[in-house]
Amino acid sequence: MLKFIGKRFLQGILVLIGIYALTFFLVASTPGSPFSSERAMQPEILAQIEAFYGYDKPVGERFLTSVGNILHGDFGPSAVYANRTVTEIIAESFPVSLKLGSISLLVALLLGIPAGILAAVKKNTWLDYVPMSTAMAGICLPTFVMGPLLALVFGLIFAVLPVAGWFGPEFVVLPAATLGLYYAAYFARLTRGGMLEMLNQDFVRTARAKGVPEHMIVWKHCLKGGLIPAITFLGPALAGIISGSFVVETIFQVPGLGQWFVKGALNRDDFLILGLTVLFASLIVLMNLLVDIAQVALNPRLKYD
Amino acid sequence: MPLLEVKDLKTSFYTRDGVVRAVDGVSFSLEKGETLGIVGESGSGKSVTCYSLMRLIPEPPGRIDGGTAMFDGQDLLQMNEAELRKIRGRRVSMIFQDPMTSLNPYLRISTQLIEPLRLHFDVDKKAALNKAIAALEEVGIPEASSRIHSYPHEFSGGMRQRVMIAMALITEPDLLIADEPTTALDVTVQAQILDIIKKRQEVLGTAVILVTHDLGVVAGNCDKVNVMYGGRMMESGTAEQVFYNAQHPYTRSLQKTIPSLQTKGAELYTIPGLPPDVSKPIHGCAFYPRCPYPKTGAAEGDRPKLVDLGDGHCFADCHFCDSSAPIESVLTTDVPVEDITPAGAAE
Numbered sequence: 001m002l003k004f005i006g007k008r009f010l011q012g013i014l015v016l017i018g019i020y021a022l023t024f025f026l027v028a029s030t031p032g033s034p035f036s037s038e039r040a041m042q043p044e045i046l047a048q049i050e051a052f053y054g055y056d057k058p059v060g061e062r063f064l065t066s067v068g069n070i071l072h073g074d075f076g077p078s079a080v081y082a083n084r085t086v087t088e089i090i091a092e093s094f095p096v097s098l099k100l101g102s103i104s105l106l107v108a109l110l111l112g113i114p115a116g117i118l119a120a121v122k123k124n125t126w127l128d129y130v131p132m133s134t135a136m137a138g139i140c141l142p143t144f145v146m147g148p149l150l151a152l153v154f155g156l157i158f159a160v161l162p163v164a165g166w167f168g169p170e171f172v173v174l175p176a177a178t179l180g181l182y183y184a185a186y187f188a189r190l191t192r193g194g195m196l197e198m199l200n201q202d203f204v205r206t207a208r209a210k211g212v213p214e215h216m217i218v219w220k221h222c223l224k225g226g227l228i229p230a231i232t233f234l235g236p237a238l239a240g241i242i243s244g245s246f247v248v249e250t251i252f253q254v255p256g257l258g259q260w261f262v263k264g265a266l267n268r269d270d271f272l273i274l275g276l277t278v279l280f281a282s283l284i285v286l287m288n289l290l291v292d293i294a295q296v297a298l299n300p301r302l303k304y305d
Numbered sequence: 306m307p308l309l310e311v312k313d314l315k316t317s318f319y320t321r322d323g324v325v326r327a328v329d330g331v332s333f334s335l336e337k338g339e340t341l342g343i344v345g346e347s348g349s350g351k352s353v354t355c356y357s358l359m360r361l362i363p364e365p366p367g368r369i370d371g372g373t374a375m376f377d378g379q380d381l382l383q384m385n386e387a388e389l390r391k392i393r394g395r396r397v398s399m400i401f402q403d404p405m406t407s408l409n410p411y412l413r414i415s416t417q418l419i420e421p422l423r424l425h426f427d428v429d430k431k432a433a434l435n436k437a438i439a440a441l442e443e444v445g446i447p448e449a450s451s452r453i454h455s456y457p458h459e460f461s462g463g464m465r466q467r468v469m470i471a472m473a474l475i476t477e478p479d480l481l482i483a484d485e486p487t488t489a490l491d492v493t494v495q496a497q498i499l500d501i502i503k504k505r506q507e508v509l510g511t512a513v514i515l516v517t518h519d520l521g522v523v524a525g526n527c528d529k530v531n532v533m534y535g536g537r538m539m540e541s542g543t544a545e546q547v548f549y550n551a552q553h554p555y556t557r558s559l560q561k562t563i564p565s566l567q568t569k570g571a572e573l574y575t576i577p578g579l580p581p582d583v584s585k586p587i588h589g590c591a592f593y594p595r596c597p598y599p600k601t602g603a604a605e606g607d608r609p610k611l612v613d614l615g616d617g618h619c620f621a622d623c624h625f626c627d628s629s630a631p632i633e634s635v636l637t638t639d640v641p642v643e644d645i646t647p648a649g650a651a652e
Contacts, residue, residue, distance in 0.1 A: 204407035209359055209401075210394035210421045210472070224411040300456040301410055 004121050008292060011283035019281045020274070024066065028059050033065055033266045034079035044165050053079060066274065075275035080267040086275035089260055094279070096166060097256035101242040108187050108237070109179025113230060116191025120199060120226070121218055131188060138185030147178040147251040164253040175252040179245055179262035184217075187230050191296070195226035224298050233292050243280050307334040308479060309358075310510050314372035314382075316357045318352075318364060325584045327353040328575035329536040332413075335529070337479065340506070340513040342527030344520055344559070346580050351516045352402075355482045357382070357515075359399055360389050369607070377479070395425040398473035404465035408457040412439075414468055415453045421476045441473040444501050453466070456646040463494035467501060474505050481506070482514045482551075487522065499526055520563050524548060529617075532556050535581040535591035538611060542618035552620040555592045590621070 015056060035041075050056050053064060062087050069080030075086035115135065117130040138146075151174060155163035156184050198204070199222055207221050257276065264272035296302045308560055316328040328350040329565035336340050343351045358364050358374055374381040374584055376397065384392070398421075401407040408474055409417055418440065419433035428436070434453070444467040466486060467483035483502060487495035505525060506513055515527060523530055523544065530547040532540040532555065540553040551557045558576045560566070567573060581587055590596070590609050609621040 200620070201409075202403060203409040205361055206399075206401060206407045206469075207409070207420075208393065209362055209399040211390040211424050212394075212420060213390060221409050221412065224447065299411065300413075301458050 004296075005289070005293065008289050010062065015285055016281050020070075021063070021068070022276055023274060024063050026061070027273055028062070031266075032268060034270055049096055053077065070278060074277070076271035078230060079271055080269040080270055089136040090257070090274065090275060090279060093255055093260060095255045096243060096254060097242050097249075097258065098171065099247075100179065100245060100254060100256055101238065103172055104179035104183065104241050105238055107176055108183035108241075111180070112184035112187025112228070113191045114263065115197055115216065116193075116230070117223075117226070118191045119188065120195035121214075123196065123199075128192075132192065135185040135188040138181055139184075139189070143178050143247050144180055144251065147174070147248055150174050151180055151251070154270045155276045160195045166254050171252075172252075175248045175254055176247075178251070179241055179248050183241060186233060186237070190229040190233055191226065194229040198222035198226040228250055228295060231291060231298065234282065235291040236292075238287050241282065242283065274305040308337045308339075308352065308377060310334040310373075310375045311354075311358070312373045312375075312460075314354065314357055314374065315370040316353050316362060316367060316371050318367050320584070323584045326536050327367075327583060328588075329583075330355060331531075331533070331538050331540060332372075333529070333531050333538075335480070335512050335514065335569055337621060338506070338510045338512055339529065340515060340527045341529045341531065342518045342523035343514065343531045343533060344518060345533035345539075346518060347585070348580050348585075349533040351518075351533055353536075355399065355484050355516055357513060359397060359482065360384070361399075373605070375410070391425075394421040394473075394478075395476050396478050397480045397482065398476065398478040399482040399484065400469045400473050400486050402487045403569070405489065406468050407469060408465055410457055412456075414455055414457060414460070415451075417457075418453065418468070418472050418475065421472065425476055437475065439469075440475045441468070443505065444468070444495075446470045447470075462490055466490060466494075466498050470505065471499055474509060474511065477509050478511060480512045482516075484516045485518070486515075487517070487519075493623070495522075502526075520559060521565065524620050532559065535587060536583050537591055537608070538619070538621065539592065540620040541611075542614075542616070542620075546614075546616065546618040546623065550618070552614065552618075553592075554596050554598050556620075558595075570645050 024123075033050075033055065034053075035046060035055075047056070054062055066076065073087065075090065078084045078086055078089060081089075112135075115131040120127050151163040154161045154174060162171050164199050165171055195218075199217075204217055204221060207217050207243060210222070241262065243258065245254075245256060246262055248254070249256045249258040257279075260272060261276055263269070264276060311334070313329045314328055315326070318325040318327055330353055331350070343354060345351050353362065353367075357369055358376075360369075362369065369382055372382060376392070377386075379392075381389075381392070381397075389445065408414070409562070409609060413615060414630065415434060415437060418437040419430065422428050422433040422436060423430070438449045438453055441453055446452060446464060446467055452460075454625045457468070460468065470486075483500070487498050490498060502515075505511070515522070516522060527544050530540075530542065530544050531538060532547065532553065533557050539555045540547055540551065542550075543574065547556060548560070552558060561574045562576065564573055576595055581591050587608070589607070611619045611621055613619050
């Protein structure tokens with residue numbers, strides 16, 4: 001088990017180095033620079049700026065320096081926002097995204113998984129059709145439709161929830177619902193599929209023949225195997241919920257990370273792009289490691305090796 | 306009063322393509338401790354008969370359309386879910402064809418083995434576990450006390466079927482329904498599995514319904530035999546009656562197919578044609594299209610009634626009311642049972 005985790009951890013580090021190198025050289029080989037602007041700049045001033053940010057040195061050297069800095073927890077300065085470092089920006093907005101993301105994920109799991117189980121157990125009844133068609137609608141409806149819709153209903157018509165900003169617990173509700181409902185739909189469909197597959201297995205017939213009541217067939221005999229597809233989706237889902245929340249953050253004016261992703265790319269803020277890439281790549285690697293561990297724990301036919 | 310008396314059992318599947326009459330009027334009875342063999346080709350309704358008794362037919366599309374199955378004074382076919390749960394795994398147990406898929410791969414053997422005990426008796430986990438270890442030893446699993454904590458995938462097919470038998474018999478049920486328990490297993494293991502069932506049956510006094518398409522298995526292990534075809538009963542009686550005094554042409558054709566009775570090197574005998582399509586109504590005799598002695602008019606009119614020859618030996622009167630048909634016996638009493646049973650079964 002420890003060996004398995006260690007091995008996967010090292011693999012994760014390799015993946016991170018690969019992703020960082022790829023992003024770094026892609027960014028470096030992009031034409032233009034963070035410091036080019038529409039107004040003509042004195043060459044001396046430009047040279048000074050470039051020297052300040054280390055752009056006067058060759059690419060290879062810059063790469064090694066930046067890796068060294070990152071290992072010390074320093075993601076460098078923002079190339080666009082003066083007097084701000086990437087570490088500061090992340091430290092400020094990551095907790096917001098993490099909070100929004102984890103609450104959304106909780107919403108997604110707490111709604112999606114029970115709905116999927118219920119739909120599978122009550123297959124081909126209204127308890128299956130209603131949640132599943134809702135889930136289908138949820139998947140088809142983009143967050144930029146769902147968000148304003150929720151804002152309209154709960155913010156304007158009923159006027160019970162704030163529609164923009166990030167000041168207190170009530171500000172979390174609408175963005176978390178928008179993001180959570182979308183992923184709840186996925187989890188519901190995955191769980192239903194997984195549970196249905198389990199419920200059709202021969203061993204369920206054996207359990208019935210032993211006199212096992214239906215609720216125990218679901219909880220004891222089928223849940224473990226039935227949850228595997230949903231658990232597998234958990235890794236990409238968390239990454240998606242945090243990075244993909246740009247739309248939701250914009251709609252509800254949440255000061256999260258998603259906005260910086262877009263701003264960084266638009267402004268050619270090299271350090272910000274790289275910092276965020278490292279952050280998200282680490283998150284995905286970590287989540288996938290956790291998912292791998294969970295899968296082996298759930299399925300005895302898999303082994304830690 | 307017999308332990309189980311089934312009368313005119315009818316089970317159909319209502320599919321989009323029509324009504325499949327999988328079991329169409331099956332009757333038999335079984336005393337305590339007796340073994341009943343149900344033989345027939347694939348699709349003859351053997352398994353559906355068993356599932357109907359356990360009420361394990363998926364409904365819908367399946368439905369038990371009629372009949373009674375009196376088990377110790379109660380009709381299994383009329384019971385509600387709660388009553389059924391008290392019978393299933395406690396008084397009637399079942400083992401299935403494919404041991405590879407019949408055990409839950411996500412749960413330890415121990416968890417699955419003690420489940421019937423915990424459900425039907427007031428025992429604590431430790432006592433149940435001890436009983437489960439003893440049950441595994443009884444079916445010949447070495448190092449049972451440590452292997453009980455394994456997962457099913459760590460066992461071979463034969464071992465898994467032993468676990469299934471141990472699990473089915475752990476509550477000492479009155480009736481064990483074994484649905485082709487050896488079909489999915491290696492030939493060398495088949496005989497061992499049948500032997501274990503037989504030995505446990507002798508110790509516990511359990512009645513057994515043994516479903517098989519292997520006549521040899523029936524010959525070596527059963528007191529009574531039902532021959533099924535197209536969801537119907539063709540012939541029933543004691544093993545001796547059905548084997549040595551077979552009346553129905555189908556029974557005889559089946560006997561002709563026993564490989565060990567055929568000349569070595571010669572092409573094996575098969576019954577020409579295919580089993581009937583039970584999704585279409587069958588008029589007259591179900592076996593008529595493949596019958597070696599077809600009687601004129603057997604394809605029309607009413608279906609043949611079961612004729613009692615006395616001593617409980619019955620057959621569907623598809624041709625013998627026309628007494629001109631030739632009677633040639635395939636098996637005679639001078640063929641010992643050992644010759645029919647599969648190699649090794651009789652040791």
